Amino acid sequence: MFSLSSIIRPLRLCPSNVNRVAAPPVSTALSPLSLFTRSRGQLAPKQVKHLKRHKGRVPIPIGGSTKGTTLAYGEWGIRIKGNGSRLSAKQLTTAQEVIVKKLKILKGAKTYLRVFPDIPVCIKGNETRMGKGKGTFEYWATRVPTGRVIFEIGGVPIREELARDILRQASAKLPTKMEFINKNTPPRLGNLLLHPPTSDVLEPPPVPEALRGVEAQL
Numbered sequence: 001m002f003s004l005s006s007i008i009r010p011l012r013l014c015p016s017n018v019n020r021v022a023a024p025p026v027s028t029a030l031s032p033l034s035l036f037t038r039s040r041g042q043l044a045p046k047q048v049k050h051l052k053r054h055k056g057r058v059p060i061p062i063g064g065s066t067k068g069t070t071l072a073y074g075e076w077g078i079r080i081k082g083n084g085s086r087l088s089a090k091q092l093t094t095a096q097e098v099i100v101k102k103l104k105i106l107k108g109a110k111t112y113l114r115v116f117p118d119i120p121v122c123i124k125g126n127e128t129r130m131g132k133g134k135g136t137f138e139y140w141a142t143r144v145p146t147g148r149v150i151f152e153i154g155g156v157p158i159r160e161e162l163a164r165d166i167l168r169q170a171s172a173k174l175p176t177k178m179e180f181i182n183k184n185t186p187p188r189l190g191n192l193l194l195h196p197p198t199s200d201v202l203e204p205p206p207v208p209e210a211l212r213g214v215e216a217q218l
Helices: 004-013 015-019 089-105 160-171 209-217
Strands: 076-080 085-088 110-113 119-123 136-144 149-154 178-182
Touching (some): 089 110, 089 160, 149 160
């Protein structure tokens, strides 16, 4: 049998064990989602309200709003020209790395990401029976409609030929068709470009020949 003295004896031999105090729990502001090993180095929100969300659908711009379809920070950019798509954090990170790598030769050049993946995508395994709850977290994604600006570059003067080549390589990493834009590009509403109205100058009507002599006498 074990006695009380046999339990206390090791503690007397090691005084450090007696003076050891349990460390208080360390509080962290990060949510459990941010502590995942998977996708830790990619774009991810620091905190979300719900661990799992519905799949949802890519929005269709039918309300008449053109917000987010023109440049706001840089001089050149790309926006979605084809159908809207769901972009994952890995796709955005890969395209951003291409732009940053090509802009290293220009000191002071900046890259602006206009969208952010904050939607958790959950996937169930193949050949899995129906039911038994929603699948586990797989990656972060964002839903972007047609006409939304994805990347902008600026900060320093950049030649148009160089900007086109850099953004063309970044567009190849994204799963939808993109278009190159600048500050003078009109906003886009779905597949329609909204050009600013032209102010037509109204000229006075021509004077009849019968009244020209009368005006000359006056």
